[in-house]
Amino acid sequence: MFGRKEKEQEKFIATVAVSNRHVHLKEEVFKQLFDEPLSMKRPLNQVGEFASMQTVTLKGPKGEIPNVRVIGPFRKYNQVEVSRSDAIILGIDPPVRQSGDLEESETITLIGSKGEVTLENACIQAERHIHMNARKASELNLKHEDLVKIKVENDKGGMMEAFVKVSDNGYFEIHLDKDDANAFMLKTGDEVEVER
């Protein structure tokens, strides 16, 4: 059952990308927030996605966080991704979820240059995940939603569990939030060992 190929691929190296808090929007909500078109600031590694020129302020019952980047293109759902430390500032308790799994997630208010919108079932903490396309997944003998272990060997070493996310446009990289990155002193571009 555990052949040579599988054994060889029990460990692999992947690159870290640290995700700051950000927002995905439906076009209709974007238009309530801004009087300008969604415009690209820079492309992201995930194929077709981009950081836009537009930012919002997040507002919760306890506090606000300004300058939160809108990610393009528009999506079929509104989704605000924050870290635990962000959630504490805002005074909310978002569940840890995969992208798009928004049922009974948190309510949050967005303030744009034109207007303000309160979104229900819209705010999550993103599950740690490792993006890849089907070819890479096959090469690594992994499938969508497999759990892997990200190993960190430094002065604040340890291991983080993360989920495999297979998609057509999946660029091979590990997505961690700022809290994860700071706890383990990692930054975008760092290479780490991943165990199946």
Add this chain to the structure above:
Amino acid sequence: MFGRKEKEQEKFIATVAVSNRHVHLKEEVFKQLFDEPLSMKRPLNQVGEFASMQTVTLKGPKGEIPNVRVIGPFRKYNQVEVSRSDAIILGIDPPVRQSGDLEESETITLIGSKGEVTLENACIQAERHIHMNARKASELNLKHEDLVKIKVENDKGGMMEAFVKVSDNGYFEIHLDKDDANAFMLKTGDEVEVER
């Protein structure tokens, strides 16, 4: 070699205490910062230590952090303990160290109600550690500076390496910083499994 006793103690449960940024001071430096006596706000679990009524602002080349608690009693060295996210705000790069190991650590400025002091070799990120006294260490078959693994089983699960810190006044608890706590969604009082 691995008898019954050792096997039984390969895992144990310990309680988490989350340490926010804080400052230990020599009496002479405290007197440069404050025109009032060091006074107790509340005792800490570590026997003899207390959170004082006095707070300072930390100042680095890039930013400031206000309301940072002075911990009593006075020590024989000045030591400022910050997290990685604090270090990024301040614009400094403190090494990860045990308490008291300050050689070639960071420079930082403290602002009190009376005055301002810049301290060289004074700022570190605290190593993750688990406090205990000699009796507890013996019971768990651990010794000072042993490396243990703190296991977290939740939606952001994983493992953090931590060092055993044996001292006379050691109250049995795990000290993590805010970044660690937020990355793993832990709070003071949470119980976790520790592996030798």
